[in-house]
Amino acid sequence: MGRKLLLEHINEPGIQTFDVYRKKGGYASVEKALKTMAPDAVTEEVKKSGLRGRGGAGFPAGMKWSFIDKKSDKPRYLVVNADESEPGTFKDRYLMEKIPHVLIEGMIVASFALGAKTSYIYIRGEYMYIVGILEKAIQEAYAKGFLGKNILGTDYSLDIYVHPGAGAYICGEETALLESLEGKRGNPRLKPPFPAVAGLYASPTVVNNVETIAAVVPVINMGGDEYAKIGIGKSTGTKLISASGHINKPGVYEIELGVPVDEFIYSEEYCGGIWKNRRLKAVVAGGSSVPILPADLILTTAKGEPRLMTYESLADGGFQTGTMLGSGGFIVMDEMTDIVKNLYTFARFYHHESCGQCSPCREGTGWMEKILHRLHHGHGKKEDIDILVDVAKKIEGNTICPLGDAAAWPVASAVRHFRKEFEAAAMAHSHAELVA
Amino acid sequence: MDIKFSSEALATANKLIARYPQGKQKSALIPMLHLAQSEFDGWLSPEVMDYVASLLSIKPIEVYEVATFYSMFNTKPVGKCLIEVCQTSSCWLRGSDEIVDHLKKKWNIEVGETTSDGMFTLKTVECLGSCGTAPMLQCGSDFHENLTVEKVDELIEKLKSKGERSSYLKSLVNS
Numbered sequence: 078m079g080r081k082l083l084l085e086h087i088n089e090p091g092i093q094t095f096d097v098y099r100k101k102g103g104y105a106s107v108e109k110a111l112k113t114m115a116p117d118a119v120t121e122e123v124k125k126s127g128l129r130g131r132g133g134a135g136f137p138a139g140m141k142w143s144f145i146d147k148k149s150d151k152p153r154y155l156v157v158n159a160d161e162s163e164p165g166t167f168k169d170r171y172l173m174e175k176i177p178h179v180l181i182e183g184m185i186v187a188s189f190a191l192g193a194k195t196s197y198i199y200i201r202g203e204y205m206y207i208v209g210i211l212e213k214a215i216q217e218a219y220a221k222g223f224l225g226k227n228i229l230g231t232d233y234s235l236d237i238y239v240h241p242g243a244g245a246y247i248c249g250e251e252t253a254l255l256e257s258l259e260g261k262r263g264n265p266r267l268k269p270p271f272p273a274v275a276g277l278y279a280s281p282t283v284v285n286n287v288e289t290i291a292a293v294v295p296v297i298n299m300g301g302d303e304y305a306k307i308g309i310g311k312s313t314g315t316k317l318i319s320a321s322g323h324i325n326k327p328g329v330y331e332i333e334l335g336v337p338v339d340e341f342i343y344s345e346e347y348c349g350g351i352w353k354n355r356r357l358k359a360v361v362a363g364g365s366s367v368p369i370l371p372a373d374l375i376l377t378t379a380k381g382e383p384r385l386m387t388y389e390s391l392a393d394g395g396f397q398t399g400t401m402l403g404s405g406g407f408i409v410m411d412e413m414t415d416i417v418k419n420l421y422t423f424a425r426f427y428h429h430e431s432c433g434q435c436s437p438c439r440e441g442t443g444w445m446e447k448i449l450h451r452l453h454h455g456h457g458k459k460e461d462i463d464i465l466v467d468v469a470k471k472i473e474g475n476t477i478c479p480l481g482d483a484a485a486w487p488v489a490s491a492v493r494h495f496r497k498e499f500e501a502a503a504m505a506h507s508h509a510e511l512v513a
Numbered sequence: 514m515d516i517k518f519s520s521e522a523l524a525t526a527n528k529l530i531a532r533y534p535q536g537k538q539k540s541a542l543i544p545m546l547h548l549a550q551s552e553f554d555g556w557l558s559p560e561v562m563d564y565v566a567s568l569l570s571i572k573p574i575e576v577y578e579v580a581t582f583y584s585m586f587n588t589k590p591v592g593k594c595l596i597e598v599c600q601t602s603s604c605w606l607r608g609s610d611e612i613v614d615h616l617k618k619k620w621n622i623e624v625g626e627t628t629s630d631g632m633f634t635l636k637t638v639e640c641l642g643s644c645g646t647a648p649m650l651q652c653g654s655d656f657h658e659n660l661t662v663e664k665v666d667e668l669i670e671k672l673k674s675k676g677e678r679s680s681y682l683k684s685l686v687n688s
């Protein structure tokens with residue numbers, strides 16, 4: 078069994094409540110940080126831990142914190158990204174619902190390190206029932222002296238508020254999120270300036286994913302060096318993986334980074350193998366935005382090495398033969414899966430979610446959806462496949478935010494690895510035409 | 514109709530505004546629109562949006578542009594129960610098409626339409642973070658997961674009698 082740092086006590090009855098959470102050692106990291114450490118020392122531990130952002134991009138958390146503009150006389154903010162809308166990803170929901178205090182605890186420590194006196198949780202509006210759970214946890218933390226004025230008798234004070242979104246994937250992108258938090262449409266901003274300099278209300282701001290902030294708790298409790306011993310190389314610590322699709326045991330699993338993909342899919346500890354005794358066809362390993370890989374390439378790299386659940390191993394081979402750990406949204410497809418239809422659902426998603434600011438993304442996602450709709454419904458032509466790839470290429474790298482890339486990568490990879498299926502879909506048309 | 518929050522909702526609205534720094538009350542817009550939608554029949558009429566603008570001392574256009582951007586805000590009337598079926602990959606892989614087809618047939622409506630008795634509106638939505646318990650649908654704030662056609666029928670029977678809407682107020686008050 079791998080070590081559990083976030084979900085260790087998940088099955089403890091009442092762990093949602095402050096009292097049970099505290100009895101299980103909760104809020105120790107707040108005591109340690111606020112009473113025995115300087116803010117910069119906390120950031121230093123996070124740097125040492127090698128903890129990387131769990132929202133998708135994998136940027137080192139400690140380094141991000143160290144960029145916060147400390148010379149500015151404006152207030153600083155920590156904003157937690159709980160927008161979780163990347164298809165295939167549901168780990169933040171699980172964590173917030175089952176063990177909300179670990180997020181609150183991590184937020185206190187992180188805010189202390191950053192010198193933030195106000196912190197917001199931006200949660201997707203569809204998770205409205207979790208808003209209630211978080212509000213309750215926050216109230217408990219206030220009542221016990223872990224939030225509000227002079228926390229634990231120190232001179233550090235902090236307020237935390239929950240802020241619901243209202244249905245827009247793009248608000249997971251950090252600058253769109255900040256726009257939305259300011260009461261506007263979720264249109265991403267041009268960077269620079271980065272949020273660390275001019276974020277919420279043009280003040281220095283750090284945006285981190287729910288899981289990243291929760292992971293600060295074990296980092297401070299164990300110390301950065303100990304945390305860094307878990308995992309492999311630059312993939313340190315544990316990661317929550319949301320497993321879905323054609324597996325026997327869908328769900329959220331905490332893994333030590335470095336578990337072989339093969340073990341993750343087939344062992345009883347995790348996904349429990351492919352359902353209905355079928356064979357594996359393909360996997361989208363890190364949420365809808367990352368390249369899809371066929372069975373052989375997800376299990377072993379092009380060099381023939383076993384593929385591991387780490388940032389580096391999943392990316393081995395670049396976009397030709399590799400993929401990305403991304404958000405950890407692990408979608409498994411069995412041998413009966415229609416890859417064209419699957420890609421169509423993704424294309425429809427990105428078209429629906431494009432904020433419309435840049436024409437390559439706004440128009441390109443629409444074209445890709447249309448072409449895939451055609452192909453899927455048997456009205457497509459062989460030329461459509463190349464047009465599809467061409468549109469994807471023209472979106473990539475030509476937009477304000479990475480949603481454009483996120484829409485393009487699944488297309489490019491699906492055609493690269495499953496071209497025959499696209500051709501067969503196009504043939505259905507030629508065949509029908511011939512018969513007519 | 515005179516558009517005005519109940520006193521309970523008004524008290525909540527003021528608390529929401531106080532969560533943001535002085536002069537940044539516009540930040541409360543999305544939370545306020547959730548509140549307004551649950552107070553006024555599940556949708557935002559121009560009058561309701563103007564009322565929210567007045568509460569926040571911002572221009573009505575600032576409210577309209579936000580209300581039309583976010584998919585959870587309805588700018589047209591909806592049925593008592595908004596049935597939102599997820600259709601993205603993980604749900605599709607586990608049979609969401611059957612769920613949508615079943616409801617379309619059952620009610621003889623298309624996606625986006627409301628049953629003639631005004632009870633149910635059928636909508637398809639993109640991933641709701643319930644992929645591990647797919648297929649799923651959301652009604653109000655509730656997630657209904659691991660669905661089968663039979664389970665959907667049972668659920669619809671139950672909802673027929675009471676209806677269910679997402680309530681921000683409830684989330685705040687329950688805590």
Ligand SMILES: Cc1cc2nc3c(=O)[nH]c(=O)nc-3n(C[C@H](O)[C@H](O)[C@H](O)COP(=O)(O)O)c2cc1C
Nearest residue numbers: 130131132158160161162249250251285286289479
């Ligand atoms: C289109 C798009 C959607 C995103 N959605 C999310 C999301 O739902 N949750 C999240 O944490 N990060 C999301 N991100 C990444 C954020 O922009 C940001 O990198 C992240 O919140 C930083 O936190 P981390 O460093 O702790 O991962 C998204 C990025 C893009 C481009």
Ligand code: SF4
Nearest residue numbers: 432434435438476478
């Ligand atoms: S890439 Fe797409 S989502 Fe991002 S800013 Fe441009 S139009 Fe909006």
Ligand code: FES
Nearest residue numbers: 599604641643644
């Ligand atoms: S794909 Fe349906 S909830 Fe995620």
